[in-house]
Structures are given as structure tokens and as C-alpha cells.
Amino acid sequence: MPNRIEIALKDGVRDARGERIKREIEHFLHLAVAEVRTIDVYTVDAALSQSELEQVASGPFSDPVIQVWSIDRPAPLSISPPEGESTLCPLPLGEGLGEGKAAGFDFAVEVGFRPGVTDNVGRTAREAVSYLTGRPFAEGEGVYYAVQYLLKGKTYPHPNPLPGGEGILTLADVERIATGLLCNTLIQRYSVLPAPEFVAKRGFPAIAPKVTGQTKAEVREIDLEVSDDELMRISKDGVLALTLDEMKIIQAHYRDAKVLEDRAKMGLGGQPTDVELECLAQTWSEHCKHKIFAGTVQYEGEQGNKQEIKSLFKSFIQATTKDVRAKLGKDDFCLSVFKDNAGVIKFNDTHSLVFKVETHNSPSALDPYGGALTGIVGVNRDPFGTGIGSKLIFNTDVFCFADPFYAKPLPSRLLHPRRIYEGVVEGVEHGGNKSGIPTVNGSLVFDERFAGKPLVFCGTAGLMPAKLNGMPAHEKSIKPGDLIVMTGGRIGKDGIHGATFSSEELNENSPVTAVQIGDPITQKRMFDFLIRARDKGLYRFITDNGAGGLSSSIGEMAGECGGCRMDLAKAPLKYPGLNPWEILISEAQERMSLAVPPERIDEFMAMAARFGVEATVLGEFTDSGVFHMLYNERTVAWLPMEFMHEGLPPMQLPAKWNPPQHPEPVLEEKEDYTEELKQLLSALNICSKESVVRRYDHEVQGGSVVKPFTGVANDGPSDAAVVRPILESFEGVVTA
Numbered sequence: 001m002p003n004r005i006e007i008a009l010k011d012g013v014r015d016a017r018g019e020r021i022k023r024e025i026e027h028f029l030h031l032a033v034a035e036v037r038t039i040d041v042y043t044v045d046a047a048l049s050q051s052e053l054e055q056v057a058s059g060p061f062s063d064p065v066i067q068v069w070s071i072d073r074p075a076p077l078s079i080s081p082p083e084g085e086s087t088l089c090p091l092p093l094g095e096g097l098g099e100g101k102a103a104g105f106d107f108a109v110e111v112g113f114r115p116g117v118t119d120n121v122g123r124t125a126r127e128a129v130s131y132l133t134g135r136p137f138a139e140g141e142g143v144y145y146a147v148q149y150l151l152k153g154k155t156y157p158h159p160n161p162l163p164g165g166e167g168i169l170t171l172a173d174v175e176r177i178a179t180g181l182l183c184n185t186l187i188q189r190y191s192v193l194p195a196p197e198f199v200a201k202r203g204f205p206a207i208a209p210k211v212t213g214q215t216k217a218e219v220r221e222i223d224l225e226v227s228d229d230e231l232m233r234i235s236k237d238g239v240l241a242l243t244l245d246e247m248k249i250i251q252a253h254y255r256d257a258k259v260l261e262d263r264a265k266m267g268l269g270g271q272p273t274d275v276e277l278e279c280l281a282q283t284w285s286e287h288c289k290h291k292i293f294a295g296t297v298q299y300e301g302e303q304g305n306k307q308e309i310k311s312l313f314k315s316f317i318q319a320t321t322k323d324v325r326a327k328l329g330k331d332d333f334c335l336s337v338f339k340d341n342a343g344v345i346k347f348n349d350t351h352s353l354v355f356k357v358e359t360h361n362s363p364s365a366l367d368p369y370g371g372a373l374t375g376i377v378g379v380n381r382d383p384f385g386t387g388i389g390s391k392l393i394f395n396t397d398v399f400c401f402a403d404p405f406y407a408k409p410l411p412s413r414l415l416h417p418r419r420i421y422e423g424v425v426e427g428v429e430h431g432g433n434k435s436g437i438p439t440v441n442g443s444l445v446f447d448e449r450f451a452g453k454p455l456v457f458c459g460t461a462g463l464m465p466a467k468l469n470g471m472p473a474h475e476k477s478i479k480p481g482d483l484i485v486m487t488g489g490r491i492g493k494d495g496i497h498g499a500t501f502s503s504e505e506l507n508e509n510s511p512v513t514a515v516q517i518g519d520p521i522t523q524k525r526m527f528d529f530l531i532r533a534r535d536k537g538l539y540r541f542i543t544d545n546g547a548g549g550l551s552s553s554i555g556e557m558a559g560e561c562g563g564c565r566m567d568l569a570k571a572p573l574k575y576p577g578l579n580p581w582e583i584l585i586s587e588a589q590e591r592m593s594l595a596v597p598p599e600r601i602d603e604f605m606a607m608a609a610r611f612g613v614e615a616t617v618l619g620e621f622t623d624s625g626v627f628h629m630l631y632n633e634r635t636v637a638w639l640p641m642e643f644m645h646e647g648l649p650p651m652q653l654p655a656k657w658n659p660p661q662h663p664e665p666v667l668e669e670k671e672d673y674t675e676e677l678k679q680l681l682s683a684l685n686i687c688s689k690e691s692v693v694r695r696y697d698h699e700v701q702g703g704s705v706v707k708p709f710t711g712v713a714n715d716g717p718s719d720a721a722v723v724r725p726i727l728e729s730f731e732g733v734v735t736a
Contacts, residue, residue, distance in 0.1 A: 008075040045208035060128035074203025105150035112146030118517035121145035240281035282548035295651030357459035368423025370517035376431035377518035381544035383462035387474035390462030402451035434520040439696035440721035446684040482595040492574035523590035529611035545591035566619030
């Protein structure tokens with residue numbers, strides 16, 4: 001049976017978290033609240049003795065200076081401990097608790113994650129318990145984290161009621177607080193108890209939010225010999241984001257006699273498996289393939305002149321860069337451009353600079369905290385997985401939101417811009433700060449047009465040796481026979497269809513599973529291990545598991561040598577019950593894929609174990625020309641590499657330039673513009689952003705030279721940040 005450990009602040013200790021929630025309830029929901037208290041709850045679902053539970057509660061779970069703890073009894077119904085003790089003492093029901101008022105609150109709300117959602121605090125707590133007891137958790141055991149909020153309404157009538165506030169909290173008010181502020185119901189669960197019921201039930205029950213109802217892993221064949229309407233239904237219902245033309249290209253592939261002959265040899269039928277269809281949808285998604293940038297544009301200008309543009313990317317971005325590099329000649333500082341996870345330029349004679357920026361918009365709209373956290377730790381993996389690997393030296397970000405004071409109606413499941421703003425800022429803060437990477441630069445932009453979808457840009461720079469083990473560090477290769485190894489976190493349903501979902505328009509039916517939550521602690525440990533493995537030459541190739549998961553990373557890596565053979569049943573899972581296609585395309589975070597020479601695998605795995613990093617051999621790279629997936633040695637996908645990567649023809653896009661008409665503004669001349677100046681200075685796009693900037697650690701690693709704020713009082717925004725990545729050197733990197 002699970003045990004609940006509740007951690008509360010001692011009497012007289014300020015509850016800053018509760019005070020913040022109180023302010024937000026009053027400011028954004030216009031409800032009158034006298035007090036909000038918060039309690040940390042750990043549900044321990046493991047075979048621990050009473051003595052071990054007490055050790056855990058008094059040790060890693062609490063701070064004895066400011067906190068007290070209780071086991072299997074609610075903290076609000078306990079009294080402060082005797083002098084010198086940390087544990088709370090139970091208060092008997094006979095002492096005025098019949099109405100719950102002696103507990104000092106009117107309602108209790110408890111918020112935790114839904115089953116299967118990444119719970120970083122719970123995972124860290126589980127590790128702490130293992131360290132303390134000296135034994136690992138058994139299969140199915142775990143620790144789950146939640147927060148309890150104790151709400152006390154103001155006595156009605158009160159002297160200054162808030163607009164719309166009535167003083168006395170009702171159950172409807174508390175439900176509104178829970179769903180509008182405390183809980184994102186997409187990924188979290190919540191429970192509400194009025195104080196009398198809380199007292200009668202002795203608090204909330206101990207429930208472990210496990211994934212249940214597991215199904216047996218199966219592989220389905222998808223019949224594509226259907227009507228066009230049915231093809232589109234398959235695409236839409238499966239969140240494949242494939243157009244009718246694309247579905248027909250896949251349909252034609254499975255009619256090819258040579259393809260059918262090869263498939264029969266592998267025990268496959270004449271229709272695609274769900275593994276193959278999901279893999280193609282991911283590989284051909286806008287997110288991964290950039291079909292619009294790579295498409296053929298039939299352009300018509302203002303005067304009717306027509307032009308065919310074959311790939312905006314190649315014609316303008318890539319061609320422009322090529323021209324600039326040609327003009328630089330021997331002074332060209334570009335080393336790796338448009339071919340790896342990030343760009344690489346020369347920093348000095350001994351080191352190269354790596355840089356990457358990407359967006360994480362759609363997930364941040366559904367779960368601002370998790371989406372933004374995943375955005376920053378995800379972009380961290382790109383420079384790290386560039387070349388043979390780089391050390392990360394700083395982060396930067398740009399956030400685009402609607403007005404936090406937005407007062408217009410919003411569609412269902414679309415979060416208020418204020419919640420998106422707060423969640424994104426906190427997510428990137430936690431992702432960067434906990435990873436030990438300074439956030440040195442950024443920007444905030446506000447416009448009502450971002451109400452439908454925020455823009456969240458995250459960028460990371462890294463530093464790599466110019467040469468490593470006698471080879472340029474920005475180059476890498478794979479040889480047939482190299483082993484496919486995955487390191488870091490385990491695979492779950494989180495992030496499934498992230499690549500295809502982000503290629504579609506956001507709507508109220510957007511899938512819950514498309515949202516991932518990153519784990520910066522696990523990722524940091526993996527990075528520390530892989531940097532050591534890099535320096536020892538223990539692997540030949542590295543890339544990250546981002547959009548599309550193993551389908552993307554192994555699919556791209558297999559293109560380097562001409563094929564692969566991988567058994568999905570060997571992949572480590574967060575919980576049982578995932579189908580092979582889910583294992584392949586899951587975007588569960590903090591994972592890297594590597595090509596390890598067979599002769600170095602024992603040393604690689606031994607070092608991973610010393611660092612406490614999970615590493616698994618999933619298969620091997622080949623030169624077969626086929627992306628070959630198995631499940632328990634049964635073939636579940638057989639895709640020719642050429643069709644997988646080159647089978648999609650360019651998208652055909654019409655474009656016409658219609659110049660906008662903007663009437664010239666009429667400006668009234670005035671002698672005194674003081675009010676206008678005040679309005680400008682208070683505008684969201686001009687006013688101080690210090691409340692956000694100060695939340696980010698820009699000093700970690702000790703290389704920050706010009707910081708986010710400058711001037712005599714260090715209160716003026718800097719034009720740019722300067723970072724010294726090599727502390728013994730006076731050479732720096734400027735970013736703005």
C-alpha cells in the first residue's frame with residue numbers, strides 16, 4: 001500500500017509560493033482570498049519499513065530548519081512538533097475540527113501529474129530513496145510528487161472587496177482556481193475537498209498515479225486500397241499530417257512488384273504496418289522535412305511577372321551563405337553548415353563554436369511549462385550532438401506572447417496568455433538553471449496575434465575542440481557493423497506525434513501525448529558522461545532524439561552508412577504496454593543515439609554505469625539500403641532508405657504578391673508629450689523586463705563578462721551579452 005509523506009513549513013516561516021498563488025488568484029481571477037498555504041506531498045509506492053520512511057521524510061525530503069513532516073496523516077490536521085523534533089503530531093478530531101475551521105482553511109486542492117507524465121521531482125525523490133536505502137526500486141515501484149494548496153477565503157463582508165469577488169469562497173470558485181491557475185488538466189490531475197470533508201476523511205488518500213490497463217504490444221497492417229476520403233481519414237485520425245498526394249505516394253509504393261517481393265521474403269504483407277506508416281509520417285512531416293522551404297514556388301509578382309523558385313531554402317538561404325563564404329575566400333570561418341544538428345564556425349586555432357536556435361511553439365501552447373522546458377533542454381541536445389559533441393556554454397531565448405491582460409474570449413483548451421507567459425518563463429528558467437548553462441540574452445515580444453499560438457525560440461551555443469583524437473571534431477561518420485546505442489531517459493507515450501502534431505494547425509483536439517516534459521537533471525548527467533566518452537573516443541557518431549524519436553535519429557544516422565537493423569523490444573520503457581510504433585516515434589526526452597564500434601562497447605557501457613546513465617544496445621548499422629525494424633526478432637518495418645528519405649517530391653506552392661495598403665497616420669502636434677511618453681515607457685514591448693531576466697542564472701560556469709544588465713547601478717539592459725568560454729583566455733563570444 002502506498003504511503004504519503006507530507007512536508008509543511010513550520011509556523012512563522014513565510015510561504016512565498018503560497019503568497020504568489022494568492023496574488024495571482026486575486027489579480028487574474030478576481031477572487032478574494034485571505035491566505036494560501038502550500039504543502040509538498042510525496043506518495044511512496046515501495047516496500048519501505050516505517051524506519052526507512054521516517055529516514056526519507058526527515059532526510060532528503062525535508063529541511064529540518066524550516067520544515068516539518070508527517071507520514072500517512074495530513075499535515076493540516078497536525079500540530080507543531082515538540083521542541084527539537086521534526087515530525088508533526090496528530091491532532092485528535094475532538095478538538096474543534098468538526099467544521100474544519102481549526103485547520104485554518106476552507107478548501108484543500110491537491111495537484112499532481114497524470115499517470116505516465118514525466119514527474120521530475122518524483123524521479124529525483126526516487127533516486128534519493130535508493131541512495132538512502134542502498135537498494136534499487138523493484139519493477140512497478142515509484143515515488144510520485146504533488147502539491148497541496150490550502151485556501152482560506154476572506155470573511156464577508158470585507159472592507160475592500162475585489163471586482164467580482166464575494167469574500168466567501170465557494171466550491172465553484174475553488175474549481176475555477178484549480179482549473180484556471182493551479183492545474184493544467186492536459187497533463188495534471190486535481191482533487192478538491194472542503195475543510196469539513198477533509199477532516200472527516202483525514203485528508204486525501206494515498207494514490208499512486210501509475211499507468212494501468214496495459215495492452216499487449218501489437219503490430220497492425222493498414223489497408224491503403226481505399227477511397228481518397230478514407231485515405232484522408234486514416235491520416236487525420238492517426239495524426240499523421242499527411243496530405244492526399246502524400247498518402248497516394250505511399251499507396252503506390254506498396255503496389256510496386258519489387259517492393260512486394262522483398263517484403264514477402266521478410267514475412268510482411270502487401271500493406272504498410274503501423275510502424276512503417278508512422279515512420280514515414282514523421283520523416284515526411286513539415287517539422288522534419290521542411291516541405292514548404294524545400295517546395296517549388298510558382299511566384300507571381302505585383303506586375304504579373306512570373307518566376308519558378310525551386311526551394312526557397314536552397315535558392316536564398318543556402319545560396320546566399322555559399323556566396324558569402326566564396327567572397328570570404330581563405331578568411332571563411334564556417335566549418336559545418338546546413339548538414340548537422342547545429343552550425344559550426346571557427347572560434348580560434350584550438351576550438352570551434354557551435355550554435356543552434358529552434359522553436360517549441362505548439363507544445364508550449366498546450367503545456368507552457370513542460371513545452372518550454374522541453375524546448376530549452378531539447379535545443380541543448382542539438383549543439384551537444386553536433387560533430388562528435390560540444391560542451392554547452394550559454395542559452396538565449398525569445399518569447400512572443402499575447403497581452404497577459406488579454407480580456408477577450410478564448411476557444412476551449414486554449415490557455416490564457418498570462419498562464420502561457422508564466423509557464424514558459426518558468427519552464428525555460430528551470431531547464432537552463434538546472435542544467436548548469438547560463439542564460440545570458442533574450443527578448444520578450446507582445447502582440448494580440450500570439451493569443452492563438454505563442455512563439456518560443458530557444459538557442460544554445462557550445463564549444464568543441466578543433467581536433468579530437470587526430471580528427472576534426474565537427475566531422476563524424478558511421479561504419480556498417482557499428483552498434484546502435486541509446487543513452488539517457490526511458491521511452492514513454494509522452495511526445496508521441498510531436499513532429500506531426502507541430503506540422504498541423506493547433507486546435508481543441510490536439511493530442512495530449514504530443515506534449516513532453518524534459519528532465520534537465522538526467523540530461524546533465526548524460527552530458528557529463530558523454531563528454532568523457534567523447535574524449536576517450538568511445539563512439540564514432542552522436543545525434544539527439546528529438547522530434548520523431550528513434551525514427552528520426554536512427555533514420556538519419558542510417559542514411560550515413562546505408563541502413564540499419566534495430567529491435568524495438570530492447571528499448572528501455574518507462575512502463576509496459578507501448579506498441580512498437582509508439583516506441584519508434586516517442587519523443588520522450590533526454591536521450592541521445594550513438595554509433596559505437598563493437599570493440600569499444602564494453603568500455604562504453606562500463607563508463608555509463610559508473611556515471612549512473614542508462615545505455616542500451618538496440619541493434620547495428622548496416623549497408624543493406626533498408627531501414628529494418630524488428631520487435632522480438634519479428635520484422636515490423638522494412639523501408640528502403642531511398643524511398644524513406646527521397647520518395648517525397650517537392651511540394652507545389654502558388655504565391656502572389658499583393659502589396660498591403662497602409663494609410664499614413666495623422667499626428668497631432670502638442671506642446672507637452674509627457675503622457676504619451678509615460679504610455680510608451682509602460683507599454684509591454686518597452687517596459688522593463690527585469691522581473692523575467694533576474695530569474696535566469698547568467699553567472700553559472702563563470703564566463704559571463706558583459707551581463708544582461710549594465711550601467712552604474714546595473715539596471716540598464718545591455719545591447720549584447722559577452723561570454724568568455726575559455727576562462728584562461730581573453731577571447732569571447734558576443735550574442736544579441
